[in-house]
Each structure stands twice: as structure tokens, then as C-alpha cells.
Amino acid sequence: MLRFTLKRAVLMVFMLLGLLAITFTISHIAPSDPAALAAGPDANVEMIERYRVEYGLDRPVYEQFAIYLGRLLTGNWGKSIHTTRQVWDDLVEYFPNTVELVVFSIMIAIVLGVPLGVIAAVYQNRPIDHVIRILTVTGVAMPMFWLGLMAQLYFALHLGWFPLGGRIDMMTDPPGDITHLLMIDSLLRGEFGTFLEALHHIVLPAVALCFPALASIIRVNRAEMLETLKQDYIVNARAQGLTTFRIVAIYALKNAMLPTMAMIGLRFGWMLGGTVLVETVFDWPGIGLYAVQAAISSDFEPIMGATIVLGFFFMMTNLLIDIIYGILDPRVRDQV
Amino acid sequence: MTRPAAPLLSVRDLRLEFATFDGVYQAIDGISFDIAPGESIGIVGETGCGKSVTAKSIMGLLPSPPARVRAGEILFDGEDLLTVGENRLREIRGNDIAMIFQDPMTYLNPVFSVGTQLVDVIMAHQRGKPKSERMTKQEARDHAVDMLRKVNLPNPERQLESYPYQLSGGMRQRVLIAMALSGRPKLLIADEPTTALDVTIQAQILDLIDELRADFGLSVLMITHDLGVVASVCDRVVVMYAGQVVENASVERLFDHPAHPYTRGLLASVPHPGRPAASLSGIPGSLPNLLDPPSGCRFLGRCSLAGDDCLTRPVPVALADRHEAACWRAMEAASAGT
Amino acid sequence: MVEETTRDLPATVPPTAPSFAERHAGTIRALRLYARTFARNSSAMLGLGIVMIFLVTAAIGPWIVPFPEDAAGSIRLDKKLQPPDDIHWFGTDEVGNDVFTRVVLGTRVTLQIACIVTGVAMLIGVPLGMIAGVVGGRVQEAIMRITDVFLSVPGLILAIAIVGALGPGIVNAMLALSLVWWPGYVRLVQAKTLSLKNEIYVQAARSMGASNLRIVFVHILPNCTSPIIVKASMDMGMAILGAASLGFLGLGAQPPFPEWGAMISIARTYLPDWWWYSFFPGVAISITVLGFNLLGDGLRDILDPKHRE
Numbered sequence: 012m013l014r015f016t017l018k019r020a021v022l023m024v025f026m027l028l029g030l031l032a033i034t035f036t037i038s039h040i041a042p043s044d045p046a047a048l049a050a051g052p053d054a055n056v057e058m059i060e061r062y063r064v065e066y067g068l069d070r071p072v073y074e075q076f077a078i079y080l081g082r083l084l085t086g087n088w089g090k091s092i093h094t095t096r097q098v099w100d101d102l103v104e105y106f107p108n109t110v111e112l113v114v115f116s117i118m119i120a121i122v123l124g125v126p127l128g129v130i131a132a133v134y135q136n137r138p139i140d141h142v143i144r145i146l147t148v149t150g151v152a153m154p155m156f157w158l159g160l161m162a163q164l165y166f167a168l169h170l171g172w173f174p175l176g177g178r179i180d181m182m183t184d185p186p187g188d189i190t191h192l193l194m195i196d197s198l199l200r201g202e203f204g205t206f207l208e209a210l211h212h213i214v215l216p217a218v219a220l221c222f223p224a225l226a227s228i229i230r231v232n233r234a235e236m237l238e239t240l241k242q243d244y245i246v247n248a249r250a251q252g253l254t255t256f257r258i259v260a261i262y263a264l265k266n267a268m269l270p271t272m273a274m275i276g277l278r279f280g281w282m283l284g285g286t287v288l289v290e291t292v293f294d295w296p297g298i299g300l301y302a303v304q305a306a307i308s309s310d311f312e313p314i315m316g317a318t319i320v321l322g323f324f325f326m327m328t329n330l331l332i333d334i335i336y337g338i339l340d341p342r343v344r345d346q347v
Numbered sequence: 348m349t350r351p352a353a354p355l356l357s358v359r360d361l362r363l364e365f366a367t368f369d370g371v372y373q374a375i376d377g378i379s380f381d382i383a384p385g386e387s388i389g390i391v392g393e394t395g396c397g398k399s400v401t402a403k404s405i406m407g408l409l410p411s412p413p414a415r416v417r418a419g420e421i422l423f424d425g426e427d428l429l430t431v432g433e434n435r436l437r438e439i440r441g442n443d444i445a446m447i448f449q450d451p452m453t454y455l456n457p458v459f460s461v462g463t464q465l466v467d468v469i470m471a472h473q474r475g476k477p478k479s480e481r482m483t484k485q486e487a488r489d490h491a492v493d494m495l496r497k498v499n500l501p502n503p504e505r506q507l508e509s510y511p512y513q514l515s516g517g518m519r520q521r522v523l524i525a526m527a528l529s530g531r532p533k534l535l536i537a538d539e540p541t542t543a544l545d546v547t548i549q550a551q552i553l554d555l556i557d558e559l560r561a562d563f564g565l566s567v568l569m570i571t572h573d574l575g576v577v578a579s580v581c582d583r584v585v586v587m588y589a590g591q592v593v594e595n596a597s598v599e600r601l602f603d604h605p606a607h608p609y610t611r612g613l614l615a616s617v618p619h620p621g622r623p624a625a626s627l628s629g630i631p632g633s634l635p636n637l638l639d640p641p642s643g644c645r646f647l648g649r650c651s652l653a654g655d656d657c658l659t660r661p662v663p664v665a666l667a668d669r670h671e672a673a674c675w676r677a678m679e680a681a682s683a684g685t
Numbered sequence: 686m687v688e689e690t691t692r693d694l695p696a697t698v699p700p701t702a703p704s705f706a707e708r709h710a711g712t713i714r715a716l717r718l719y720a721r722t723f724a725r726n727s728s729a730m731l732g733l734g735i736v737m738i739f740l741v742t743a744a745i746g747p748w749i750v751p752f753p754e755d756a757a758g759s760i761r762l763d764k765k766l767q768p769p770d771d772i773h774w775f776g777t778d779e780v781g782n783d784v785f786t787r788v789v790l791g792t793r794v795t796l797q798i799a800c801i802v803t804g805v806a807m808l809i810g811v812p813l814g815m816i817a818g819v820v821g822g823r824v825q826e827a828i829m830r831i832t833d834v835f836l837s838v839p840g841l842i843l844a845i846a847i848v849g850a851l852g853p854g855i856v857n858a859m860l861a862l863s864l865v866w867w868p869g870y871v872r873l874v875q876a877k878t879l880s881l882k883n884e885i886y887v888q889a890a891r892s893m894g895a896s897n898l899r900i901v902f903v904h905i906l907p908n909c910t911s912p913i914i915v916k917a918s919m920d921m922g923m924a925i926l927g928a929a930s931l932g933f934l935g936l937g938a939q940p941p942f943p944e945w946g947a948m949i950s951i952a953r954t955y956l957p958d959w960w961w962y963s964f965f966p967g968v969a970i971s972i973t974v975l976g977f978n979l980l981g982d983g984l985r986d987i988l989d990p991k992h993r994e
Binding site: 151280 | 922
Binding site: 246249250252254257265266269339341 | 439445446450456467471
């Protein structure tokens with residue numbers, strides 16, 4: 012298992028280098044002069060030239076890439092024009108909010124999606140299966156940002172059940188940073204009121220964000236359960252007198268979970284993309300909103316920073332899923 | 348030979364069909380046979396004759412739909428398994444009747460260790476017992492090791508940790524046998540347990556079943572297409588053809604005085620050391636279409652003795668003590684011998 | 686089958702000229718089977734119906750809308766933000782344009798975006814996948830690793846980064862979406878090519894000295910079309926969502942261009958009182974995407990029987 016994990020981790024380092032190569036390339040295909048961008052809008056020709064030399068932009072491409080990597084490693088991720096702060100500091104502030112939203116959302120998708128998939132499979136072609144199918148088919152078709160807006164319209168404005176947006180009420184003092192994750196910090200500090208308030212704020216965006224992933228998870232899990240329930244080892248489990256619940260919920264589900272895990276990994280990527288939309292709709296102070304505001308004003312360094320962080324986060328979750336996969340399936344684990 | 352008092356399992360006039368896309372497939376058409384306590388019975392026949400369906404219907408393992416029981420009863424210790432309901436059946440499975448299958452490769456769950464699966468089954472058997480007699484998880488584990496030792500699996504403690512893909516076919520079949528016998532059932536149904544295995548392993552597994560049968564006082568219902576298997580482990584044979592029982596006799600009687608032309612064909616197609624290979628004869632023709640079975644003798648199209656009377660369905664004729672054959676020519680054939 | 690019909694023809698007809706129907710008897714039979722399987726699948730038929738309505742609307746939209754001049758954003762402030770009624774079915778927007786007109790005109794834009802994004806992605810991805818699969822070795826290694834890296838970045842994020850570098854706008858948005866869309870096709874085609882390469886008939890062709898090029902065009906490409914069609918149909922829906930998302934973020938089509946995402950982007954500032962302005966474009970997106978998804982599912986059921994549930 013350790014060797015398996017190490018091998019995946021090494022592979023991930025190469026993927027990360029690939030990701031940085033992409034962001035590096037994008038910054039170079041940009042029609043605007045990166046030196047002029049870095050120097051800022053008010054710089055004169057000499058200042059731009061000075062930046063060009065300072066950032067090594069007059070050197071060969073591979074040297075520039077090395078310089079770029081070195082720059083990132085030392086925490087110099089450039090400056091944001093619209094926040095006028097260091098990109099790294101911005102990312103440290105905004106990223107935990109995104110992590111909270113996305114993780115909360117994928118949890119909802121898994122906790123609801125897996126059982127619903129099982130139910131749909133067990134009651135194949137009965138009314139409940141049809142209801143679940145309509146849910147999944149519409150779930151992936153609705154644009155997430157519109158779903159968010161409609162949820163805001165109905166649940167926040169019309170019914171008044173949830174706040175319209177934001178991470179927390181403006182009047183509330185956030186708990187002191189421990190993990191930078193608001194909900195966890197408020198719990199750690201024992202501020203339950205703040206925790207409930209944060210929970211109250213996260214529900215609508217998380218539900219809007221989880222919908223497409225939820226639909227995919229249900230769909231895949233249903234198909235895999237149907238396939239698994241036909242297998243010989245299920246017949247044997249019945250012949251040995253195991254209860255139906257145990258057969259479905261443990262013997263079949265663990266096998267069906269393997270492809271479902273792969274789907275969860277893929278859909279997590281959708282969510283990281285979708286978080287940009289949902290954060291925009293719900294005014295959620297995360298890295299997605301930060302990236303969009305930067306992109307609209309062609310503020311270059313923050314977009315690249317956000318891309319790298321989200322790409323890295325996606326790779327880490329895929330590594331995690333690979334490891335879980337290895338734990339679930341002994342064949343995968345021993346293959347390496 | 349003395350007639351045993353009360354049968355352990357008694358299948359009476361069982362009729363079972365499958366609703367398929369093309370029509371109603373009459374898989375089993377009025378079969379009857381008994382198994383006495385401690386007795387070992389073989390059901391023999393070609394692929395598609397209904398022998399596996401019979402086994403699965405005893406265990407209540409056929410999905411319904413498409414399977415449908417039209418008539419008959421399956422009495423086990425006086426209880427009709429067709430009417431007891433799923434909850435009672437679950438108690439009976441493993442505790443009273445256990446089953447092992449054809450392909451050991453696919454009947455173990457690939458993502459659980461052997462130990463987990465064995466202990467799970469043993470724990471499932473504790474449900475029906477009074478609280479004081481129930482095993483703890485540790486006792487169940489010890490019992491699992493015991494069972495693996497009984498089926499002659501080397502290193503039983505270590506094998507508990509291994510996963511099915513790490514075991515050979517023969518070892519997996521031993522694990523499945525251990526699993527099946529862990530609840531000390533009275534009847535073991537073995538559905539072609541050696542077909543998927545190498546010849547040397549086949550013999551080992553058959554010996555093991557024979558040995559355990561004596562140990563546990565088991566009755567065995569062996570489903571097979573191989574008369575060699577029947578000869579080595581069975582007391583009695585039920586020959587099935589196209590969903591019907593055509594002959595039912597003790598092994599000695601069947602091999603010495605086969606009465607039904609189909610049985611004789613089966614025996615003739617078994618290679619024999621003392622006979623030149625050239626005289627090996629198969630049975631020409633194939634099974635009748637069970638979507639629309641003929642009303643007379645189902646073997647009619649393939650039978651060399653067929654006559655006009657064979658257009659009516661033959662009734663079983665008693666030829667000797669506990670030897671019956673469903674053929675209008677059975678008397679002549681049996682007296683002629685082989 | 687074809688040869689037999691040729692032989693049975695009367696002598697007056699030259700045996701070299703069988704009719705179209707005869708020459709393609711096998712293909713026609715297969716198509717008829719596909720059509721029947723498809724027609725029995727009600728959700729696939731629903732998808733096909735939606736897509737047909739969408740295509741017809743895109744084709745004749747400019748001639749059927751009640752207020753054609755609203756496309757470019759004419760200004761009639763006296764009629765601004767009126768709720769839906771029998772003249773303005775979907776209400777009007779903040780400058781008095783008819784929302785129904787703009788939603789109908791949006792079909793054409795949406796169709797263009799979806800076709801271009803999927804088409805460009807296919808043009809990049811399919812040849813790369815085929816080269817990787819047929820050539821193998823280091824070339825395959827390089828192509829597949831690059832593909833993996835692209836797949837390891839969430840698509841929308843990468844698209845935003847690219848738009849951020851190139852500047853907002855509908856052309857750049859389409860370019861960005863195409864650039865993040867191709868890796869899926871590489872994976873699909875490469876896997877299919879690899880499995881086909883091991884088929885006996887391809888190996889036979891190779892052993893008889895067929896060139897790589899011939900193997901690609903005669904044996905591999907025709908066998909890849911079904912999965913590509915299925916994926917393309919699903920991707921049309923996804924590309925529509927992607928383009929609408931970029932439009933919504935203000936990075937794609939720019940108002941007053943009648944693009945659904947961009948419309949919602951403006952309309953959200955008029956929530957909750959003028960709800961119809963954001964509601965109807967969203968419904969249009971949902972139904973269109975639903976149509977392509979259902980169609981894709983149906984196509985997969987007939988073209989790729991392995992995936993049948």
C-alpha cells in the first residue's frame with residue numbers, strides 16, 4: 012500500500028510540472044507583453060525593460076521556465092492589480108473558503124448520491140426509480156449559475172429560509188484563524204453561534220454546486236449496482252443465508268463503489284469549475300470569485316495563481332481517490 | 348437394499364417455467380425424487396435439461412419473474428420450501444441446506460478477504476439461535492479456521508487474510524465448501540462443483556466431498572453431466588432429459604441395467620478403458636424446443652427404439668426395487684441388460 | 686447478399702449497375718434496425734424532438750420572432766421591464782427589448798458555439814488520439830501525458846485562465862473552450878484505436894503489407910465513428926453549458942449580443958422583482974442541454990450496446 016501511494020505521489024509531481032508548464036505557456040501566448048503587465052499600467056519604457064531583465068524575460072524559454080518555477084517556490088506569485096496585494100496573500104485568504112464550499116458540497120453529493128443510486132437499482136423500473144431518473148437527467152442539464160439564482164430567488168428572497176449570499180453576516184466577528192476554515196475554526200473555538208451561522212450560509216451554494224455531481228453519482232452508482240447484483244458472488248451470498256440488506260449494502264455496494272469512486276473524482280473537477288459560478292452568484296469570498304474578478308479586468312497574475320491552486324487541489328483529491336481505490340480493491344493495490 | 352424411513356428432501360411433481368421474450372419456457376415438467384438422510388444422489392443430464400434449475404429452485408434462488416412455479420412441492424423435513432416465504436428460506440439456507448457452485452472463480456466476492464466472507468456467513472447463521480448459543484466474532488473466526496482445516500486448506504490462519512484472486516480454483520472451491528458447511532447443514536447441493544477445475548483437482552474435491560459427507564452425516568445432491576462423478580460419489584442417480592425425470596435408480600443398477608434409451612446413450616458415450624475409442628457414440632440430435640415441447644415422449648426424435656406408442660407421454664414404470672424409468676420400452680431394455 | 690441480387694437481375698440491365706438501394710442493402714438494413722431501436726426509446730425520442738425544434742428555431746429564428754430589431758439591442762425605454770403578457774410572452778428587459786425574441790435568436794448563437802467548440806475539439810483530439818494509438822511508442826507516451834495534464838485541470842478554470850490571457854469575448858471564449866475540450870477525444874480515440882489494432886482483421890491487413898495510413902482510413906476511422914458521434918452529442922450539451930457559463934461570468938459573449946448566459950448575467954441584477962428576465966433564458970439553456978443529453982443517451986444505446994443498462 013505504501014509503495015502504491017508513493018508511486019502515485021511521484022506521478023503527481025510530474026503532473027504538477029505539466030500544469031505549471033500550461034500556465035507558463037498561457038502567460039506567454041497572451042497578446043499583451045508580460046513585462047508590461049508585471050510592471051503595471053503606469054510604467055514607462057525603462058521600467059518595463061527593468062522588469063524584463065528582473066524576471067528574466069530576455070532569456071531562453073527553458074531558463075524562463077526555471078526562473079518561473081523558482082519564483083513560485085519562493086512564494087513570489089506576483090501582484091494583483093485590483094486588490095493591490097500579493098497574489099499569494101490573497102490566495103491564502105480566499106482558498107480556504109472555496110475548500111469549505113467544495114468539500115461540503117461533494118459530501119452532500121456522496122451522502123445523497125450513493126444511497127439514491129442503490130435505491131434506484133434495487134427498485135429498478137418502479138416509480139421511485141423513475142423519479143430518481145428525472146432528478147438525475149434534469150440535474151446535469153440545468154446551468155449551475157441559473158439554478159443558484161433560482162434557489163436564491165425562491166429560498167432566500169421568497170421564503171426567507173436562507174441568507175442571500177456571503178460567507179457570514181457582516182456584523183459577526185469571525186473566529187480567530189486556526190485552520191482558516193471558518194466552520195472548523197468556530198467549532199474549535201467553541202463559538203457555536205458562529206458555526207450555525209456559517210452553516211446557514213453554506214447550504215444554498217453547496218446544494219446548487221452539488222447538483223450535477225449528485226446526478227452523475229446517482230447514475231453511475233445505479234448502473235454499477237445493477238451490474239453487480241447480477242454477479243455470481245451475490246447468488247452465493249444469498250445461498251449462504253445472508254440478509255438482503257447485508258448483500259445489497261455491503262457485498263454489492265463495495266464492488267459498485269469502485270467505478271463510482273472514479274466518477275466522484277471526475278466530478279470533483281466539475282465542482283472546482285462550478286465553484287467559480289456559484290461563488291459569483293452567492294458572493295462567496297472564495298478563490299473562484301477572486302479569479303473571475305481578475306479575469307474580467309485582465310489582471311493576469313491572480314488568474315494564474317488561482318488556476319495553479321485549483322489544479323493542484325484537483326490533483327491532490329485524485330491522489331486521495333486513488334489511495335481509497337487501493338484500499339477498497341485489493342487487486343489494484345497488489346498490482347503495483 | 349432397505350427402503351429408508353422418511354426422506355429428508357422430497358420433490359413432488361415440480362413444474363417450473365420461465366416467462367421469456369419469446370414465450371413460456373417450460374424448464375421443469377413434473378419431476379419427483381427423494382433424498383434420504385445421509386444419502387447421496389446425483390442428477391445427471393445434458394446442459395439445458397433443467398438440473399441446475401432444480402437445484403436453484405430448492406434453494407429458492409431463482410429470480411421471480413421470470414421464473415414461475417406452476418405446481419408441485421419441495422418438502423424438506425416436512426416443510427414445503429415453495430410456500431415458507433423468504434424469511435424462513437433465509438434461515439434454512441446455510442443452516443439446513445447449503446449449496447456450492449460450478450465456477451469457484453466467480454462465486455467469491457473479489458473485494459473481501461476469505462476470512463471476512465467466512466466469518467460473515469458464520470455470523471449470519473447465529474441469527475436463528477437463542478442468545479446463549481450464539482457465537483462471538485472471535486468464536487466465529489476460530490470456527491472459520493476449523494472449517495478451512497476440515498477442507499484441507501493449507502495454512503488456514505493465513506488464508507483468512509488472503510483475497511480470492513490470490514487463490515487457485517481448487518483452493519477457492521475448498522473455501523466455498525467450508526463456507527457452505529460452516530452452518531452444519533443436513534443437505535449439500537453441489538451444482539457441477541468440479542466442471543471448471545483441472546482433472547487432478549476434480550478428484551481431490553470429489554474425495555473431499557465424500558469424506559465430509561461421512562464426517563458431517565450429510566445428504567448430498569450432486570448435479571453433474573459427468574457419469575464418472577456420479578459413479579465415484581453417489582448412491583442413487585436421477586437422469587433428467589428436457590425437464591423430465593427419465594430414470595431413477597441406484598448407481599449399481601443404473602450402470603448394470605440401464606432401462607431408458609437416453610440413459611443407455613449416456614452410458615455408451617462415456618469413454619471406457621476396456622473399450623476401443625472407435626465405438627464411442629454420442630447421441631444424435633438435440634434437445635426439443637421447450638418453448639413448445641412435444642406432447643409425447645420428449646426423447647422421441649433421438650430414439651432408435653421409437654414407435655407409435657411413443658407419441659403419448661410415457662409413465663414411469665417400476666422395474667425393480669426403487670428403479671423406475673419413463674419409457675414404453677423400459678421393460679424390454681432392462682431385461683436385455685447391457 | 687448484394688452479389689446475389691446482381692445475378693438475379695434481368696439480362697437487359699447491365700449487371701454492373703445495381704440500384705442504390707441494392708448496393709447499400711446491408712447499410713439500409715442496419716439503419717432501419719437502429720431507427721426502430723431508437724424509436725422504441727421514449728426519452729431518446731424526446732431528446733431528438735427537442736434537438737429538432739432547437740435546430741429549426743436556430744434556422745428560421747430571425748424570420749419568426751415578433752421583434753427582429755431587438756437582436757442588436759434597440760432601445761425602447763417606455764416598454765422596459767414589463768412582465769410577460771400576450772405581446773411579450775417572456776416579458777421585456779431593461780431597455781424594452783422583447784425577451785422572447787432574444788431567447789429565440791439565442792438559439793442560433795448557441796448552436797454556433799456548440800458546433801464550433803465540439804468541432805474544433807474533435808479536429809484536434811481525434812487525429813492526436815489516432816496518431817498515439819497507431820504509432821505507439823514515445824509519440825504515444827508524449828501525447829497521452831500531455832492529455833493527462835490537461836485533464837487534471839478543471840476545465841472551466843483553464844478556460845477562464847485562457848480567456849483571462851486573451852481577453853473576454855465570444856471568439857476567445859469559444860477558443861478557450863475548444864482548447865480544454867480536446868483531451869477527452871484523444872483518450873477515447875486512442876483507447877479505441879489500441880483495441881482495434883489488436884483485432885484479427887487489422888493484424889491481417891498489416892501482415893499483408895497495408896500502410897499505417899491505409900489501416901487508419903479503412904479499418905480504424907470507420908470503427909471509431911460511433912463512439913465519437915455519441916461523445917459529440919453529449920458534448921454539445923456540455924459545450925452549451927460551458928459557453929453560457931463564460932457568458933454569465935462576463936467572459937464570453939458581451940451584451941447586447943443575444944447569448945443566453947450573457948443575458949442572465951445582466952438579468953441577475955434585476956432579481957427578484959423582474960424575475961422573468963433571468964428565468965426564461967435559463968429554461969432555454971436547460972431544455973436544450975437536456976435534449977442533447979437525452980439524444981446522446983439514446984444514440985449510445987443503439988450504437989454502443991455494451992453500455993446498455
